[in-house]
Amino acid sequence: MNPTISTVAFIGLGVMGHPMAGHLARAGLDVRVYNRTGDTADAWVATHGGSRHATPREAAAGADLVLVCVGNDDDVRQVALGADGAxxxxRDxxxxxxxxxxxxxxxAELDGACRERGLGFLDAPVSGGQQGAENGALTIMCGGTQADFERAAPVLEHYGRxxxxxxxxGSGQLTKMVNQICVGGLVQALAEGLHFAEQAGLDQTRVMDVIRQGAAGSWQMDHRHRTMIDDEYEHGFAVDWMRKDLGICLEQARRLGARLPVTALVDQFYGDIQAMGGGRWDTSSLLRRLRTPSDD
Incomplete structure (x- = not known):
């Protein structure tokens, strides 16, 4: 652990932030927490120690490092900027x-706001889901200066492999967009493969056990094919959040002039899942869409 960082503030104790902050407490850091729902923060402190604060500003006061893990752009602005923001x-x-x-x-907005105040900034989105957060095995993609990265990295390594x-x-967010573009296409391909195997009368589990050893293998195939076959989706990364992420990807692609035809199509398919009432289902629920008879 970097000896210059002993006190951290963690803002946002959702399914990801809760275990991430827990790893920091177990590592011996003094953790100051803020969560919009106060009961959640109280429960975290009861389990891990540290201190709960009424506003992001109070949580950030005296911290060497402030970590934010909330839902979207507007949520970040709410907890970072303004009179009560982090x-x-x-401190300088x-x-x-x-x-x-x-x-x-x-x-870019946060980086500019931080520089104006003599603060460092990293955008550092994560991949690995709730399981990765709980196991301290997240992939963390960072954007910022080398100096800021070197200062923060020993702390981030408590929950990042x-x-x-x-x-x-901005480079961290752009890299996360690449991640979500790839994941969306992989999950749709896996859903179509499982659907095809089912329609062809094959043993889907046996098919997966064979092809996952070859070029078709992926994290999604390893960790999601069994629940997909069983039509179980009350877990994992929610469709609502994936649509938010893909919307960011598609907007950035328009700015860059990049072509994302498959991503745009998968985004529409997730819209179909939402219309089915599956906004909180795992993203692997694309298979249920294929199994559901079309109205066409």
């Missing part, structure tokens, strides 16, 4: 790390 409580030379999957534009600086501010 930046208002941060401290560092803000945003783990939220957000837009590249927001990363791969912590990498991708480039200047």
């Amino acid at each position: 930046l208002a409580g941060m 030379g401290s560092l803000l790390v945003d783990h939220t999957t957000a837009s590249g534009a927001l990363a 791969a912590v990498t600086l991708m480039g200047p501010a």
Whole structure:
């Protein structure tokens, strides 16, 4: 652990932030927490120690490092900016790390706001889901300066197995967009493969056990094919959040002039899942869409 960082603030104790902050407490850091729902923060403190605060500003006061893990751009602005935001409580030379999957534009906005106040900033979205957060095995994609990265990395490694600086501010968010583009296409392909195997009368489990050893293998295939076959989706990364992420990807692609035809199609398919009432289902629920008779 970097000896210059002994006190951290963690803002956002959802399914990801709760275990991530827990790893920091177990590592011996003094953790100051804020969560919009106060009962959640109280429960975290009862389990892990540390202290709960009424506003992001209060949580950030006196912290060497402030970590944010909330839902979207607007949520980040709410907890980071303004009179009660984290930046208002941060001391000179401290560092803000945003783990939220957000837009590249927001990363640039936060970087500028931090620099104006003499603060460091990293955009550092994560991949690995709730299981990765609980196991301390997240992939963390960072954007910012080398100096800020080197200062924060020893702390992030308490819950990240791969912590990498991708480039200047915004590069972490752009890398996460690449991740979500790839995941969306992989899950749709897996859903179609399982659907095809089912329609062909094959033993789906046996098919997966064979092909996952070859070129078709992926994390999604290893960790999701069994629940997909069993039509179980009350777990994992919610469709609502994936649509938020893919919306960010598609907007950035329009700005860059990049072509994402498959991503746009998969985004529409997730819209169908939402219309089926599956906004909170795992993203692997694309198979249920194929199993559901069409109205056409």
